[in-house]
Amino acid sequence: MGDRDVAGLDRVKLLAARYRAAVDRPYLASALYALSIVPSVTVPTMAVDRRWRCYVSPGFVDSTPVEELAGVWIHEVAHLLRDHHGRADRLPAAEQADRLRVNVAQDCEINDDLVADGVPLPEGRLVPGLFGLPPGRLFEAYLPRIPSSPQVHDCGSGAHGRHVSWEPRDTDGGIGPVEVGALRRTTAQAMRAHLRGRGDLPEGWRRWADQVLEPVVNWRRMLAGAVREAVAWAAGAVDYTYRRPSRRTPALRGVVLPSLRRPLPRVAVVVDTSGSMGEGELAAALAEITGVLREVGVRGNRVTVLACDADVRAVSRVTDVTQVTLTGGGGTDMRAGIAAALAVPDRPSVVIVLTDGLTPWPAETPSCRVICVLIGDAASSGRPDPPAWAETVRVPAV
Structure with missing residues (x-):
């Protein structure tokens, strides 16, 4: 079996990619290592649920270079840190129904920052410019201009908030809301420390950290x-x-x-x-x-x-x-x-x-x-x- 587990997942390669993501963006390390890995032959690439479980396709890991896998790790944890599923729950019911359209808008919000930060991502990444949209916006602002039911990869209920086939129906496992709140605050504080050390951050991450540490009226x-x-x-x-x-x-x-x-x-x-x-x-x-x-x-x-x-x-x-x-x-x-x-x-x-x-x-x-x-x-x-x-x-x- 070598480096593969019983599901055929090259776990060594996957963990090497997570380690690289944490080394390159140390302020995300706590969040990255909070994700639990669930091999799945149903998930197209990688996806997350509300309980911070990361579903991973063995075939996707095999076909994707380590540096791009590291970028996908960062992309998926960004959905959770930015509370995309919680924000999607507040959308009108008609908007929530088309989960892939919501996912595209969310990907545009995230990838806009990751590309600006030089994070390698697999081919076909979604950015606002593909839809004629300006950079630097939140997904709620992008959503009205995203076409219906686009053919894209599904990042799971941790992104758009809707249950998908590879996720369990029970709510056991993973981590709960209290731990998630602590993780978000720890990550935001790490970003502030990174900036004080003369590091740089994309504008979207700066805005997110400010909102976590200095919350404004909802x-x-x-x-x-x-x-x-x-x-x-x-x-x-x-x-x-x-x-x-x-x-x-x-x-x-x-x-x-x-x-x-x-x-x-x-x-x-x-x-x-x-x-x-x-x-x-x-x-x-x-x-x-x-x-x-x-x-x-x-x-x-x-x-x-x-x-x-x-x-x-x-x-x-x-x-x-x-x-x-x-x-x-x-x-x-x-x-x-x-x-x-x-x-x-x-x-x-x-x-x-x-x-x-x-x-x-x-x-x-x-x-x-x-x-x-x-x-x-x-x-x-x-x-x-x-x-x-x-x-x-x-x-x-x-």
Whole structure:
């Protein structure tokens, strides 16, 4: 059998590749050695699950040089360190269903950094440029521009979050959330020490380490909470109606009693499409909003999106973020968008405004709930805050 185990895996070569990855990028050593190896003839190349088990194809190890195997080790552990499966769980259900498309967007986020860092990777690596996308973004920003069901290798549930055939159904084995949190923090601290020692890191890894060691407010959770609260408030505004008489009416001769009506909320999303707005941030925020609205039952023709710079450019009823047309590029005046949203026959009960904050606001309080989503660096650069009547959520630049 030589260097091969009972599954036919050349374990010596695989471990030599992991050792090389740890020597070349010592700040990843703890994370790399936390991965447990599971030989599999089903997995195409290498893949990981949520419990930090690494599934390895013996044939892939045989055909891949050690230096490229080292790059794949780094690629797979990056999925886990960056919590790709946890972030994928927060995507709208429709986006989660196409796991390979999510995987491609995640690979673009990782490989963008690895290529810049000189990490050797096998032929066919996926980078943002292949899809005409800019570098340096998170996978949530890339996802809307990735084609459906691409033919690519599957990195497992540790990446896209969906169970695949080579993974066990049980949750035993591997490592748990507490250990994972410690591993991420240890790795981020090692990256900081590497930088202090005059080492270099790709921008994506720097950003990740900063977020782990200096966590910012979870804007996705804040935005989801704000939208759910506003929709619940609107749905709770019960009123009386005679269209369907009360069931107590037959007991009262000659008297018709109204029944209570619980209205279904309508939501308007006003999107700032002026020249200062970043496409990635807009896509991420829109995806979050549409996902939350679906979760709380607001869908179909009850969501209107208005593209607005200094004037309203496009109005559309949408069921999915891919149906949104964002046109504009001029000045910024969200007053026009809010006014247009409130002028339609079916007035919304909630208006969500996506903007960088460089806009005038209505002088009077609108007649509905308003959520202002301040996007990008301009949202934290000393710009005046939105009016007190607007609930504000800040989304950092991607």
